[in-house]
Amino acid sequence: MSWLVTGGAGYVGAHVVRAMAAAGERVVVLDDLSTGDPARLVAVPLVVGSVRDRGLVRRVLREHAVQGVVHLAGRAGAEESGADPLPYWTENVEGTVALLEGCRAKGVARVVLSSTAAAYPEADGTPRSPYGRTALAAEWAVRDGAAWGCAAVVLRCCEVAGAATPELGDRSPTGPLAPVFRAVDEGRRPVLHGDGHPTPDGSPVRDLVHVADVADAHLAAVRALTAGSPGGTHDVGRGEPSSDREVLRLVGEVTGADTEPEVVAARPGAPGRLAAADRTARELGFRARRDLRSVVASAWAAWRAQQPF
């Protein structure tokens, strides 16, 4: 019996595959390689195709004797989704529905959904970006699987960064540390969006979590479902504020660059949300182990490995 990991050639997915394989789980990956890279996968079967291809999904579920699905295939750019929302609805919502139809048809009744803290509502009651709204819709499609006996764990991941090895790093130009790394490369001062926030050092805060910890959370969800858990929705993060000033200080230490920022106008909206990490630890048995320095240092090593110089 195998677990199907959709989007397993992507940044987060490849770490999930690595953690599951290391823990002795048999894994098969379905990925259309739209942003994924097969070089991230070692010794794991890869089926190239879309989760929206209903026939292909059924074939993979049957041929690999799939017992559960970890679903990471989709699009994950909040800003991009604002400019061009329809592909987000197609890939994230239609893709999830097509996958679930295959699961129901083949009696696969365990699903882990990799979601995002961007699915949390803002003050007006809705997630801020089309990306967050499609993630929320996908969450409900998965959770409503309870009607046909499907147990689901939804993981609302905070801002994911770092890499287990440099080759597995985030290739997205909009990753959480990309702006400061670009500034270091170009010899510019990084930008700090406001220093009058109601936070201990006045700079914005967010919950930056190491991707290897995020992978461990997915493994914990797989284990919970295998043990018969009915599932639930959990935050995945360190549960501690990473302030932008602290991140800049660490980037300075790791890179040797001067990262004293240029302070510009604050962005609209409150400083970031922190994961309810204690609840996740209690209910899912998962807690992030890597600290912010390890996030920054491994992200920088991966960034350097991807640069052409």
Ligand SMILES: NC(=O)c1ccc[n+]([C@@H]2O[C@H](COP(=O)([O-])OP(=O)(O)OC[C@H]3O[C@@H](n4cnc5c(N)ncnc54)[C@H](O)[C@@H]3O)[C@@H](O)[C@H]2O)c1
């Ligand atoms: N990176 C982050 O900061 C972050 C934060 C929170 C949540 N997440 C969640 O993690 C998941 C993966 O994000 P990522 O950062 O690894 O992105 P990514 O773009 O690196 O990975 C997505 C993967 O899915 C594949 N894919 C896309 N559409 C597909 C389809 N229709 N069929 C099959 N494969 C398809 C891509 O080729 C890629 O390999 C997303 O669900 C996202 O919501 C990511």
